[in-house]
Amino acid sequence: MNQLSQDFKGHLLQAGADLVGFADLSCLPKLPDAPGCHIGVSVCVSIPAQIIRSIADGPNLAYFQAYHTLNAKLDALVCEAADWLQQQGYRAWAQSEEHVHETEDYRTPLPHKTVAVLAGLGWIGKSALFVSKEYGSAVRLSSLVTDAPLSCGEPVRSSRCGSCMVCRDACPGKAISGNLWQPDLFRDEFFNPYACRKAARQRAAQYIHKEITLCGKCIQVCPYTQAYLNRAE
Numbered sequence: 001m002n003q004l005s006q007d008f009k010g011h012l013l014q015a016g017a018d019l020v021g022f023a024d025l026s027c028l029p030k031l032p033d034a035p036g037c038h039i040g041v042s043v044c045v046s047i048p049a050q051i052i053r054s055i056a057d058g059p060n061l062a063y064f065q066a067y068h069t070l071n072a073k074l075d076a077l078v079c080e081a082a083d084w085l086q087q088q089g090y091r092a093w094a095q096s097e098e099h100v101h102e103t104e105d106y107r108t109p110l111p112h113k114t115v116a117v118l119a120g121l122g123w124i125g126k127s128a129l130f131v132s133k134e135y136g137s138a139v140r141l142s143s144l145v146t147d148a149p150l151s152c153g154e155p156v157r158s159s160r161c162g163s164c165m166v167c168r169d170a171c172p173g174k175a176i177s178g179n180l181w182q183p184d185l186f187r188d189e190f191f192n193p194y195a196c197r198k199a200a201r202q203r204a205a206q207y208i209h210k211e212i213t214l215c216g217k218c219i220q221v222c223p224y225t226q227a228y229l230n231r232a233e
Helices: 003-015 049-054 061-087 112-118 166-170 193-207 217-221 223-232
Strands: 019-024 039-046 092-094 139-146
Touching (some): 039 061, 049 217, 049 223, 217 223
Antiparallel strands (some): 039 139
């Protein structure tokens, strides 16, 4: 890893990131808002273990509040990181909530989890969520793109979920098929986002009386998440 990469990663970790990785995005379509930027920076923060333990029986207000607190933290991290790179003379564009919006089929031009996988931080689980060996799927992600010559990680090209069906069996919306993710597999071939959203909204209405999409069951039951919870104890 070159000195710029070491300094930048150290800066982000000191600022509050839990995982940081750099990805070569040259294999993907270019972002029109970020011409010439073919390096992705993945920034990950973990969801506190006590919050994940608390949603075993359903989503709650603490989980709802943590979700928004961590999103705000990530926005601040990637915006400050983009400023840091710009001060070094490079172009950088933060994929903050202000600038990235989902389409009607729940997609974004450059998903944060795609950057994380290409950076080598983890893989996509059967639940279509990003999974890391350190925190399971108990994470929130953001990213930025830049033309800075950062040392890129080795992309993860296969799932580590194996024959596990825990998230499939626990999913309230039956949205998870159980098929293993592969880089060239279309999301809807192994996960139904509409069934997920419907069940999540029903659970949020039932448990916290809010008309939002909030569940977390697949996050909580994931064996990698459970390993993180055990280590946190």
